[in-house]
Amino acid sequence: MARRLLFAVPLALPVAFATAFAQTADPGKAVTAVRADYALTNVRIVTAPGKVIERGTVLTRDGRIAAVGATVQIPAGVTQMDLSGHTVYAGLIDAATSIGLPSPSRPLPATAAAGAAPAAGRGGGGGGGGRGVPLGRGSAPPPPVVLPEVEADAEAADMFAPTDDQLKAFRAGGVTTVGLVFDGGLFPGRVGSALTGTRGGSPLALRAASGQVVAFGTKRGGAYPGTGIGAVAFIRQAFLDAQYEARLDKAFKAGTPGARPSNDPFSRALVPAATSEMSSWFVASTERQIVRVAEIAKELGLKTPVVVGSQEGWRVIANLKSTGATAVVSLQWPSPDSITGRAFLAVGSGKSGTAPATTAADTAEVRANAAALTKAGVPVAFASYGGESGNTFRDRIRLTIAAGMSPDDALRAATVTPAAVLGISAAVGTIEVGKLANFVIVTGNDLFAATNPIKHVFIEGRIY
Known part of the structure; x- marks a missing residue:
């Protein structure tokens, strides 16, 4: 079921960018991970255990946290997400x-990393390439490591x-x-x-x-x-x-x-x-x-x-x-x-x-x-x-x-x-300026409540 968009997509962004957000809210089923600069606004922020900003903004830039606080100036060109009724935690x-x-x-299994570089271990029959060496195009898959x-x-x-x-x-x-x-x-x-x-x-x-x-x-x-x-x-x-x-x-x-x-x-x-x-x-x-x-x-x-x-x-x-x-x-x-x-x-x-x-x-x-x-x-x-x-x-x-x-x-x-x-x-580990923009966002104010589903997951500024 398509979820309701929580923010306005700037007109300057490509259509494909907007389409990526018309996915299911289940972070485990995201098809496309989109990286941009975001302002997560009107959100409850748990910056660390026991440290809470009841209503504030988290600003990301280039995959890292650029600002966090009750009042944050939002620069032009940033994608704003109104997260009223949600809480953001460190991933x-x-x-x-x-x-x-x-x-x-x-x-x-050699097929475990389809599309990625299979890792080979010494003594494990890694195809002679050594650990972590990617296969060239057209190469036969290596035996199991x-x-x-x-x-x-x-x-x-x-x-x-x-x-x-x-x-x-x-x-x-x-x-x-x-x-x-x-x-x-x-x-x-x-x-x-x-x-x-x-x-x-x-x-x-x-x-x-x-x-x-x-x-x-x-x-x-x-x-x-x-x-x-x-x-x-x-x-x-x-x-x-x-x-x-x-x-x-x-x-x-x-x-x-x-x-x-x-x-x-x-x-x-x-x-x-x-x-x-x-x-x-x-x-x-x-x-x-x-x-x-x-x-x-x-x-x-x-x-x-x-x-x-x-x-x-x-x-x-x-x-x-x-x-x-x-x-x-x-x-x-x-x-x-x-x-x-x-x-x-x-x-x-x-x-x-x-x-x-x-x-x-x-x-x-x-x-x-x-x-x-x-x-x-x-x-x-x-x-x-x-x-x-x-x-x-x-x-x-x-x-x-x-x-x-x-x-x-x-x-x-x-x-x-x-x-x-x-x-x-x-x-x-915490939501602080300079750290990676890794977040988990839930509906409500309790990350571990069974009734509060995960709305979004961010990893290095990419939304899933």
Whole structure:
């Protein structure tokens, strides 16, 4: 159903420009993304969690925020949108997703990036072009990209190749920026971030090398490390080797006799994380995994680690706090029956292998994870990590609020904190002059209310 236009299109603009706005209001179904300079007028503006301008104007220019306030002078030639009865928020940030990325267990189909440059990984059979190298016209499509279990310097930002439908799904959930985190393996590569606009616009990649992904996976084919405890030993030794490499390099540069770095590519790639110049992003969801992260971080002196998943974080709050970790909490909640401790309840039930029936309280406890962490002072960023689509991101935040998290804390976990942990606060996360014009606009005054549909999504000044 065609939506009512909320603004007047200047006569000087091409007819095609005006036609682009006669699309459905669903941001996930936008056919054409139009970039222009806008004045969003008479709109309620939430510039950051707890900071509201009840009625004001946001002015964009060249894809960035040019002005914001209760009174803003609107220059000539700007497209004005009267948004009375609506609220504009900074675009949501999904702190961690593996959608659009290859993994050791999930190849990235060669057709995933139709019309874009397919990314090829070393060891993944990328057609000989190297990572991120576009195919020439008429070239045969490459075979699927399979990420090795150990490739510390693989850049997620270079290998991000989502389909158009995957990008639309993110936008439908209000997500304008994603953190890119490989899944599987041991040291599968580095964290990046990207926008969720169309590939026909600006490049999607926003920043590379935001962190080092560390996962408690195993190697295929029975090679070491082929067990969980072997993975822990491998990770620990890899960090120790990288720290030793850093000391050798420092001594060599100082002219110490006999000091000479090995220049092993893997150890060299891990040096920034091992010396805390780059944060380590540990994929850890269960109680045992999170405790292991805390132990490794403490032993090796890793500062401010990031724990991706953190689905049983409420059970080990002290461990998370002791390391100064940020919890990137996946909103793909586990079944209460799978939570650590349920097996022990089964033993006491008298029915071997059968836990007591799940209750509403058990489900509420799982969903209240983020609220419990926030209350305890652990920084929380929301993520869809482990999910196959980003379109339920806003809905799951709503359920997290229902489980006890305040709306302001939830908004912070979907904007400010993920921007900070990804190292992109200068560009996104709040509505401030100079930042990218990434917005989500809803009817009414509550971003997370089920009755308030998303009206528009802006990404780098383009409207969807």
